Amino acid sequence: MYCVKCGVQLEDGLTACPLCSTPVWNPEPAKRNIHYNPDLYPKQDVRGKFTILSLVTLIFAAISLGCLIACLNYYGRADWSAYVAFSALFLYVTAVLPAWFPRYYPVIFIPVTFAALEGFLLFLCLYTGGHWFLSLAFPVVGMVFLFTYAAFWLARAGILPRLKLRLLGIWFILLGAATMLIELFIHITFPLPMFNWSLYTAGVFAVFGLFLFIASFIKPLRRALYKKTFV
């Protein structure tokens, strides 16, 4: 500890400089227990991000509620304003909600995003009197979610490259099959011919997936593939 005025070194525990009587502002020696007094230090301003997010939340709420109130006043029922409110809610859950957290957590937010999408589509279906949610939107969005989540886990999984390649091959083959399912759901929901286009996509995906699957067993091919496509 040094005197700020005359620059001499001071013995631990002194509260003022013996030479010039300048008070020592931090007389506690470093070797003893230092009691942190929070009042001595200016508060860090940590509000920045949360202030903005609160403002954004308020704007979303204001737009939704404003439209709803205006619509109720004018028409006596939530007419077009329901679309605005649910769209705002969907947008908020997918884009703004993750920002409240320190970083983007895909494990949580991928399912949350898809759940919000399902909810939004359910609202649209019910509100428009459609009959496409259960037979088309729900299973298709559910499948897209499963494939996205599987791809995410596959990218993160710390497994042997050959096993990863094998799983990727299976993923592509299943993706091809899923396109056929999607066309099936479209066929069930709307009067459209079955397996019109999905046979082609399924074929392409199946060939590609099969290639990856087989390549996973052939070491030189697997290495050549990795060399050309490592990220």
Next chain:
Amino acid sequence: MSRSWMRLDNAALIFPAVRNSRWANTFRLSADLTDPVDPAVLQQAVEDLMPRFPSYYLRLGTGFFWYFLEEVKAPPRVRPEYAYPLAHMSAREQRQCCFRVLYHDRRVAVEFFHVLTDGTGGVIFLKNLLAQYIRLRYGEEVPSGGDILCLEEEPREIELTDAFQRCSGKYPLSRREDTAYRLRGRPDPRGGTHVITGLVKTADLKAAAKACGATVTALLSALMTDTITEIQAAHVPRKSWKPVKVTVPVNLRKVFDTETLRNFSLVLNIGVDPRLKDYSLEELCREYREQMALESAPEKMAGRIAANVLPQWAMGMRVAPLFLKTLVLRAIYSRVGERKGCINISNMGQVNLPPEMARHVDRMDFMIGVQFTYPNNCSVVSYGDTTCINMVRNIQETELERRFFTRLVRMGIPVLIESGDAEEEL
């Protein structure tokens, strides 16, 4: 049998991205021997080095997401000098091998595409090539030790690693800097790279540096800054002046104590703003000595490395197809790569050879090709009692060289100038 391959090191990522059909970032190291070169022996030496230096005998391959370096099928053939130094290394040549070995009369030269290694790595390779050549040609027992590696040993892991990844800090240092004055000139209709070499006594240079209280690199950088300031004053009205800065590569092996043979250097842009005051040479020397000491502190270097390494592993960057990456890297290079300095001054320092080799080697040269936009470049290497200052250019004007070497002479340092086959003493 599949050939081994490796990722590009962090510094090398930029070089394939910014090359074009007329320019690639190359450098050249050469040695003048006492006798004419025997090409067959040189070829044998090149072949003998292949197992010990796997990170050099590589070709540039193109993947879907990144470039990669792949082992060559056979070592490159040595060639007689066929063009001006640092002739353009085309993409086709890079796909065959990323370095070439040339000979002419008593001279052995190796020209590297920068994707393989930096100047220090290049010097180590050339020393080993010369050592093997001298062993085969003269039957000398050149002992291994220091930079001369034992060819019977397996390459060590540390020699092949990308040291940037290991030495990167966690927090990137900003790249924000003032844009520097740019040297310009009329393109030379003959094309190619032209070299003016100044040979000075190393002792004279060291004495002058000591008198100014600076290192040789700081002195040369200060002299170059002074020269460029004069040129700017002669060609640009004062109100439009810009900072004058020189780009000095720093060998990070010394900073981080590693022995990698791949790229491991970073450039510092050191300079002054001549609008603020007219700096004297002594002031410039002092300024540069301090700037270099401050900026090359390990923690700052780690921050600079982090600014390059962290984006490499960003998910968006990794999964972007190669052509998109190339666009991004080109944009970064044009924004920050060559706008923050006026010229490169790469000082290799003193190159020492064991006595068994030194008696067969007369001289060593080091040349960096012109950058994409810098029309001039300066490379320095000391061997024996001589320092060789190579100034390359691709423009007609030799104003920079004239002013620079004249300044050295005015300081009392005799300079022997070489240019092509004409020699004159200033």
